[in-house]
Amino acid sequence: MSDSRLLTPAEYATITANSDILLNRDEIEMAYKQLAAQLDERFEGELPVILPVMMGGLIPAVGILRHLSIPHRLDYVHTSRYAHETAGGELHWRVPPSESLEGQRVVVVDDIFDQGTTLEAVVNKLHELPVESVITVVLARKQHNRVTTHLRPDLVGFEVPDRFVFGCGLDYHGGLRHLPDLHAIAE
Numbered sequence: 187m188s189d190s191r192l193l194t195p196a197e198y199a200t201i202t203a204n205s206d207i208l209l210n211r212d213e214i215e216m217a218y219k220q221l222a223a224q225l226d227e228r229f230e231g232e233l234p235v236i237l238p239v240m241m242g243g244l245i246p247a248v249g250i251l252r253h254l255s256i257p258h259r260l261d262y263v264h265t266s267r268y269a270h271e272t273a274g275g276e277l278h279w280r281v282p283p284s285e286s287l288e289g290q291r292v293v294v295v296d297d298i299f300d301q302g303t304t305l306e307a308v309v310n311k312l313h314e315l316p317v318e319s320v321i322t323v324v325l326a327r328k329q330h331n332r333v334t335t336h337l338r339p340d341l342v343g344f345e346v347p348d349r350f351v352f353g354c355g356l357d358y359h360g361g362l363r364h365l366p367d368l369h370a371i372a373e
Contacts, residue, residue, distance in 0.1 A: 192360045201358055202365065204372045208346055211366035214249070214325070214354055217343030221323055222253035224341055225293060228321065229256050234291045239308055240264035240281070242297030245355035245363060246325040246343075250295060261287065263311075265304055277307050288315040297355035299327040299342070302335035309337060325354055326368065349373070 193201070209217075225234075236258050238247035244262075251260075264280035294308055305322055312320050323341040330348040346368070352358040353365030362369075 198361050202362060202369065205369040206372055207367045208351065208370050209344060209368040214366065214368060217325060218249035219253045221341055221343055222250045226255045232291060233257050233259060234293050235259045235261050235287060237292050237294050238262050239294060239296040239304065242355045243295045246297055247295040263308055277304060283311050283315060285315060287312065287317050290317050291319045292317050294320060294322045296324050299324045299339045302333045302337055306335040306337045
């Protein structure tokens with residue numbers, strides 16, 4: 187769809203019913219556990235700041251946090267490139283990184299690594315503070331050759347095909363982020 191209107195509940199239901207499930211909730215849960223275990227190992231004895239990128243990074247961050255054993259702080263940033271569209275535009279900061287992150291070890295959590303524009307902007311802003319270090323975590327990384335940055339996520343839950351995906355934090359026209367399975371628009 188090319189317009190930016192929100193869909194009706196019936197339209198969302200139709201999209202979901204006609205989509206393909208790429209990863210089911212059990213596979214997603216296993217990825218959250220594995221990502222949390224990797225962070226536990228990397229930050230043992232430290233106090234990192236977990237920084238979800240709103241809105242998409244909220245659900246993956248919660249999934250990871252439920253399994254995280256290390257002490258941590260929680261903050262967030264809010265950027266937008268899509269505004270209910272299916273293709274990204276200019277990056278807008280709704281909530282930039284807080285100055286309280288200066289000198290901290292930060293774990294940026296986002297839903298997907300597609301072209302890398304958003305993740306690169308967040309990491310660059312954090313380095314401007316400056317933070318001590320940044321680790322990037324994404325639930326999914328799309329398999330394609332359109333990445334626009336040299337930055338790559340440090341930790342990735344899954345590689346997914348180059349399709350329009352939703353659920354697990356990713357939206358379709360502003361909705362369906364809550365779905366526990368990762369869906370793709372039917373081909």
